[in-house]
Amino acid sequence: MSGKYSFDEILAKFRAEGSIVIVGASLAGLRAAEALRDKGFEGSLTIIGDEAHEPYDRPPLSKQVLKGWVPADHTKLPRLRRVDADWKLGVAAVALDRINHLVKLGNGEAVEYDRLLIATGTRARPWPNPAEAALQGVFTVRTVEDAAGLSAALRAGPRRVLIIGSGFVGSEIASVCRDLDLAVTVTERGSGPLKGALGGVVSEIAAGMMRDAGVDLRTGVSVASLHGDETGHVRSATLSDGTVLEADVVIPSLGSVRNVEWLEGSGLAAGPWGVGCDAGCRAFDINGVVTDHIFVAGDVARAPHVLYGYEYLALEHWDNAVSGAEVAANNMLHLEVGRRAHLPLPSFWSGQFGVNIKSVGVCSFGDEIVFTQGSPKDRRFAAAYGKNGRIVGAVTFNHGKWLPYYAELIEKSAPFPPPPPGYDRPVDTSAYSGVMPARFPDPREPSGNPDVVLTGHDPTDRNAEYRPRSH
Amino acid sequence: MDAATAWAEAMKFANRPNPYPFYEELRKTPVAKVSEKTFVVTGYPEALALAHDPRISSDMSRSPSGLFGEQQAQADATRLDPVEAAQARDWSMLVSDPPEHDTMRRQFMRHFGPPHTPDLIPSMEAMVVDLANSLLDKVAERASESGSNRMDVVEDFSYPIPVSVIFRVMGAPIADEPRFHGWVMDFMQGADVGPEARTAEGQAAAAKAAASMAELGIWVHDLVERLDREPGPGLLSAALHDDGPDGPVSKPVAEANALLLMIAGHDSTVNTISNCIMTLLRNPGSWDLVRDNPELIPRTVEEVQRLQGSVQFFPSRWATADIEIGGTRIPAGSAVFLVWGAANRDPRKFPDPDRFDPMREDNEHLGFGSGIHTCFGGPLARLEINAALEVFLRRVKAPRLVVDPPPYRHNQVFRGPRHLWVDFAEITG
Numbered sequence: 002m003s004g005k006y007s008f009d010e011i012l013a014k015f016r017a018e019g020s021i022v023i024v025g026a027s028l029a030g031l032r033a034a035e036a037l038r039d040k041g042f043e044g045s046l047t048i049i050g051d052e053a054h055e056p057y058d059r060p061p062l063s064k065q066v067l068k069g070w071v072p073a074d075h076t077k078l079p080r081l082r083r084v085d086a087d088w089k090l091g092v093a094a095v096a097l098d099r100i101n102h103l104v105k106l107g108n109g110e111a112v113e114y115d116r117l118l119i120a121t122g123t124r125a126r127p128w129p130n131p132a133e134a135a136l137q138g139v140f141t142v143r144t145v146e147d148a149a150g151l152s153a154a155l156r157a158g159p160r161r162v163l164i165i166g167s168g169f170v171g172s173e174i175a176s177v178c179r180d181l182d183l184a185v186t187v188t189e190r191g192s193g194p195l196k197g198a199l200g201g202v203v204s205e206i207a208a209g210m211m212r213d214a215g216v217d218l219r220t221g222v223s224v225a226s227l228h229g230d231e232t233g234h235v236r237s238a239t240l241s242d243g244t245v246l247e248a249d250v251v252i253p254s255l256g257s258v259r260n261v262e263w264l265e266g267s268g269l270a271a272g273p274w275g276v277g278c279d280a281g282c283r284a285f286d287i288n289g290v291v292t293d294h295i296f297v298a299g300d301v302a303r304a305p306h307v308l309y310g311y312e313y314l315a316l317e318h319w320d321n322a323v324s325g326a327e328v329a330a331n332n333m334l335h336l337e338v339g340r341r342a343h344l345p346l347p348s349f350w351s352g353q354f355g356v357n358i359k360s361v362g363v364c365s366f367g368d369e370i371v372f373t374q375g376s377p378k379d380r381r382f383a384a385a386y387g388k389n390g391r392i393v394g395a396v397t398f399n400h401g402k403w404l405p406y407y408a409e410l411i412e413k414s415a416p417f418p419p420p421p422p423g424y425d426r427p428v429d430t431s432a433y434s435g436v437m438p439a440r441f442p443d444p445r446e447p448s449g450n451p452d453v454v455l456t457g458h459d460p461t462d463r464n465a466e467y468r469p470r471s472h
Numbered sequence: 473m474d475a476a477t478a479w480a481e482a483m484k485f486a487n488r489p490n491p492y493p494f495y496e497e498l499r500k501t502p503v504a505k506v507s508e509k510t511f512v513v514t515g516y517p518e519a520l521a522l523a524h525d526p527r528i529s530s531d532m533s534r535s536p537s538g539l540f541g542e543q544q545a546q547a548d549a550t551r552l553d554p555v556e557a558a559q560a561r562d563w564s565m566l567v568s569d570p571p572e573h574d575t576m577r578r579q580f581m582r583h584f585g586p587p588h589t590p591d592l593i594p595s596m597e598a599m600v601v602d603l604a605n606s607l608l609d610k611v612a613e614r615a616s617e618s619g620s621n622r623m624d625v626v627e628d629f630s631y632p633i634p635v636s637v638i639f640r641v642m643g644a645p646i647a648d649e650p651r652f653h654g655w656v657m658d659f660m661q662g663a664d665v666g667p668e669a670r671t672a673e674g675q676a677a678a679a680k681a682a683a684s685m686a687e688l689g690i691w692v693h694d695l696v697e698r699l700d701r702e703p704g705p706g707l708l709s710a711a712l713h714d715d716g717p718d719g720p721v722s723k724p725v726a727e728a729n730a731l732l733l734m735i736a737g738h739d740s741t742v743n744t745i746s747n748c749i750m751t752l753l754r755n756p757g758s759w760d761l762v763r764d765n766p767e768l769i770p771r772t773v774e775e776v777q778r779l780q781g782s783v784q785f786f787p788s789r790w791a792t793a794d795i796e797i798g799g800t801r802i803p804a805g806s807a808v809f810l811v812w813g814a815a816n817r818d819p820r821k822f823p824d825p826d827r828f829d830p831m832r833e834d835n836e837h838l839g840f841g842s843g844i845h846t847c848f849g850g851p852l853a854r855l856e857i858n859a860a861l862e863v864f865l866r867r868v869k870a871p872r873l874v875v876d877p878p879p880y881r882h883n884q885v886f887r888g889p890r891h892l893w894v895d896f897a898e899i900t901g
Contacts, residue, residue, distance in 0.1 A: 374570070375571070402524075402844045403524065405524045406524040420793060421527075422526030422792075423529045424531070425569060425570035425571050
């Protein structure tokens with residue numbers, strides 16, 4: 002070894018007897034803890050979670066749980082190995098003191114760390130009027146309690162369910178409601194469902210799925226107020242067009258809010274878009290300088306991505322939490338040469354109205370779309386998204402087995418449109434042939450909150466949010 | 473050795489027990505031209521990419537190759553021109569492209585797996601365990617009568633289990649099984665994509681295979697006709713009388729896919745059971761390891777599929793456009809063989825690829841293919857192999873291979889031992 006100081010020795014000591022604190026006891030937090038032990042960390046490990054539950058899986062909460070296939074408390078995440086951690090569950094981190102290396106908790110305790118992982122994720126954006134939000138029958142869906150409560154409410158046979166917002170969660174819940182044969186209205190301020198993630202062309206196909214399933218989809222409409230009966234149960238809503246709609250269950254599905262408030266005053270690059278970090282999961286301070294001991298993973302992280310013009314990406318995707326946690330764990334235990342980059346090709350899935358939707362890349366980074374395979378009319382197809390003549394994303398409806406092909410093209414920044422397939426090209430109508438504008442919403446246009454957010458170039462940018470705070 | 477020579481060697485019957493050194497030679501050019509219009513793909517990333525590339529067609533009626541290889545296909549004066557091919561589209565899903573492929577796969581999968589038929593595959597486990605036990609009982613009985621503690625694993629154990637299961641699943645009369653077995657064996661001996669197809673012996677075997685396939689075709693035709701008239705239990709009848717979103721299958725579609733599922737639905741499973749037993753016995757210590765740790769059986773089965781895939785490749789694919797891959801340009805109209813058996817030993821994907829390691833991590837082998845044509849019956853096959861192997865490991869004491877390598881069937885594609893003689897100390901109850 003050359004050099005006068007041996008940082009390797011310090012690192013070896015840290016790996017043997019240091020302390021790591023993980024704030025956030027969900028998917029990213031658990032997988033990071035497992036990865037730390039896998040990679041030989043033998044020091045003390047503390048996991049702090051504001052929910053009282055052991056880590057559980059959230060995707061089923063808007064699908065199988067609501068449908069009644071799985072009880073809400075049966076989605077605990079499988080444990081891949083023992084983690085020998087000190088679990089502090091049901092207590093929130095409320096502040097970070099970087100000078101003294103302390104995480105302060107809601108119960109007054111303070112936990113010391115040598116290295117810290119921020120994995121506090123997001124929460125459901127609440128209905129903006131607190132009194133209306135507190136009415137019985139009003140549910141957001143993020144936690145196991147949310148899903149248990151909503152599941153019971155759906156089983157009680159409401160006259161009508163009102164879903165406010167038609168992003169993925171809102172659309173999935175609408176699908177479950179129709180499976181349960183419940184009358185359901187979906188209001189969408191923008192022009193259609195899933196538009197933020199997949200653009201207007203695909204949004205129209207998704208709207209057709211909804212309407213064919215019997216959903217009362219109303220676009221260009223928002224909800225002005227909710228009204229309860231004398232027992233405090235929601236019974237109706239007034240829409241922005243003046244319509245009064247009777248509904249016994251109301252589900253504001255307005256996207257998510259990143260859990261960063263506890264980092265106020267910490268001097269980190271934390272804001273409404275998440276905590277800025279480098280591609281190695283190391284947090285930036287407010288000046289955009291990388292920190293040494295603080296790492297970020299999961300929904301709350303935003304990092305520059307080489308495939309997308311080095312713009313900061315915030316990815317609220319399941320696999321991003323898993324792979325980000327593994328990279329963060331690796332980099333907590335290594336110096337420069339052993340560090341890895343977290344450059345995931347984003348991917349997600351959804352199930353709704355009998356259609357399996359899968360996507361790779363960042364479709365909303367593109368501005369053009371071409372249907373490449375299958376039949377949009379039959380809701381079985383693959384489509385690619387392009388920008389400046391290269392492919393940046395793809396989506397499949399009931400065509401998921403083709404996705405690896407597009408993933409490889411995206412990873413290679415292959416030309417757009419991709420070469421035509423040898424068979425099964427979309428022929429049904431001219432509406433779906435050739436390259437066309439993808440019609441993503443103008444960023445200034447009010448619409449649902451997409452779960453991939455391109456958040457600009459500046460890690461400390463707190464001014465990127467266009468969405469008004471009140472709905 | 474040039475690629476054409478290495479491929480010819482890999483296809484020769486004499487090298488059936490171990491084509492792998494020739495695959496390794498071929499892999500120096502992961503996508504290699506081996507004859508006028510045939511390219512073979514032996515690299516893992518290249519095979520994986522092409523399996524998912526929509527410019528690669530599986531419509532074998534338009535490929536320059538076929539089940540009997542490129543030479544045979546060219547010599548075959550009865551080849552259909554595209555117009556005739558379109559009219560006579562009684563091709564199974566394996567050799568069709570979307571959207572026809574997708575429709576067929578949905579129509580059959582509805583009656584085979586989840587979400588519509590979640591219980592069929594799990595319900596076969598008890599049948600497999602009972603069969604495996606009764607087959608070993610028979611071997612034990614024969615041993616005590618004859619005094620010879622020798623069994624042919626293929627005939628006595630591996631074959632009867634999957635064939636009984638597939639007859640049950642499909643709803644075919646088990647009494648016809650001996651005739652069926654004969655026809656399939658003639659095919660396995662006669663279908664040859666290698667250099668020996670041109671010999672007089674090869675031509676004779678091919679003729680016999682073709683004749684037996686014709687008889688098998690008539691048998692399937694009659695079965696479909698009967699089930700069309702008289703609905704019965706099983707997948708085939710269900711597909712013929714379906715009221716699902718894609719409607720019932722036509723009789724020609726039923727015939728083509730029944731033939732596919734009857735053959736592919738048992739033969740590869742037979743070979744994998746035999747290959748598992750052979751591989752464990754070849755590797756000192758691994759038999760005891762897996763017998764004492766039955767939780768390793770699923771990994772063992774996957775590792776054997778990686779090393780001894782029972783479908784080495786399938787000669788259906790061809791390029792609909794010029795494709796650049798792995799440093800090679802495949803011109804449009806070329807046959808493209810994705811050689812799973814070679815890709816599964818690519819050191820770029822699998823460290824120490826020729827080593828049998830029942831503990832191997834991240835074993836993303838291509839033994840069941842990849843992409844839209846991924847093995848339809850894979851979940852059933854995995855269940856059968858796991859359950860059968862578990863019984864065999866538990867009951868057969870101190871087994872050892874009598875002849876290694878064992879004699880192989882002729883066919884290169886559906887590769888497996890013809891016999892696998894094993895001596896044992898005892899078969900316990």
